[in-house]
Amino acid sequence: MTRPEQDGAHLLAPLRTARPEAPPGVDVRKALCEGRRRARIRHAAIGAGATGAVVAAVASVGVLLQVLAPTDPRPVAPGRDGFDVLHRAFRVGSAGGFTPDTYETGRYRQRIVLRAANPGDDTGTDAVVVMYAKGRTPQEAGAAWRPSGRPATPVDGHRALLLTAPVIRPDATELAWEWRPGAWGFVSLKGPGADADRAEKIALSVRAGANDPVTRPVAVPAHALGAQDRLVGVVSSIGPARFGRVLTLRFATDDAAADTTTRIDVGVRMPVFAHHATAATIGGRPAAVSRTTVVFLDGSGLIVEAGDSIALARLGGDARLRDLAASVRFTAQPTWSSVPEARCDPPGTSTASPASASPACVTGTPSAGPSATGTATPGQGRGAPSPTPG
Template identity: 45%
Template sequence: MNEHDQDGEAARLLGPLRDFEPEARTELSPRRSLELGRRRSRTRRVAGTTLGALAVMVVVLGSTVLGRTLTHEAKPRPAAVPETFTQGRRAFTIGSGGGFAPGSYDAGAFVQRITLRPENPAGAVKGADGIVELYPRGRLPAALQGKDPSGRTVDPVYGGRTLVLWTPILRPGAVELAWQWKPGAWGLVSLRGPGVDEARAHHVAESVRLAG
């Protein structure tokens, strides 16, 4: 296409625009302008009021939901009900250990108590004696006032936490050891007299087994 043809094409495309006249702008009367201004002002006020109310509702609903959530989470969990043994039924067996042998067995519901005597009356622990007390989960000797035993950690008895007590709780002057025979359930060994020590108490604890 040459220059003459290009000019002709441009004239053809621009031809319709020569006859185009923009529509005359509608002039509003002062009264009409005032009415439109008032209407727009009312619309803005209504919109602002509506948005404000919605914002308040969102805050109230959010606070209510959050309050319910916090209240639900803040509710204390009910304390676990302490377990019991079957009254009169031996829950454990005990053998000889640490130079001691079992004597009597009191199969109570809240504590099972076994007395110990020297296995050899003429042996290293002649004149000594011992006690084993076993508690169901959630129960402890009254002297502990609901707190777990405290003491020096030693080798576990069958995987349970085991402590040599700082202060004896069953008998003054005794060597005492506590161990968890299952989670949350404690057993205690108390040895008193000649030749007793924590190693013997540990062997006594190892001689205690759950009854089959």
């Protein structure tokens, strides 16, 4: 035996007489079985939890669909930085020789049209006030408007700009001011009497926070409108009766469409007028019908109008427009009222006649007269209809 072999035998000798130790206290087979059992329980619990989550998700979707798909064309909630379309958020006074005529609500902007306060002062110039919600601005060359222009006198302490290029209407004199941080208002004057001084006076007459409710004179069934149409605004008269009377609900697929002609208007307009219309009977009532308009001739002043061919096609064509007109019902007798005016014509600076001038910038109630509250009696519309300022 070689020396290495002798050394190996010597080292292994103690192992030949050693006895095996007692078996360990853990039963391996039993442990494996227990592990498999726990795994089955865990997987079952996960499956049940997943099933519960799916059921909860389906239930949540069902609730969400009920919220997103109401049974009537309700407006979208205003949100933190939007307006409520069923309330007028501003008051505009008689200033610069102008007085309010109509007010159009909207979620992202509210629009007021003003006309000459006195018939003798009407030179063909009109004014438009557009108040935007925070973060919303008009479009300029296909992009959102960025504040720019010559610095003007601050409006109620807020920075103001006289625009070098108009953004509300072409060829207009326009003033913009930041009526609250991140929110801008605009005055747009158009016509031979337009100037920056009158724009400033109108801007000074605007008061925020009015929250005046508007009237919905008619009920419009949701099924009679387009599948995606909902209420996006209300147009109402707030001025003298000589301008004519209007109280219409405006429906469109989204709030931005309120600034386009792709919309459906339903409501009351006096006096009634219809271009290129033919006589018809709608819902048992006499009417004048054109491709995009139904005007009832029973003294109610009810009108249903598609703003353009796209809106008409979305509705389903002129036959569906007549069906919509037949389904409309009055909910109350329309009433015409003026909001309290915020007048502003400092002494000696008014461009209006003395009868319409106001001694200071104050908020008050207009005097009784053609602009006072009244009720529309069928057939009593006076004067010519007011064209929409272009």
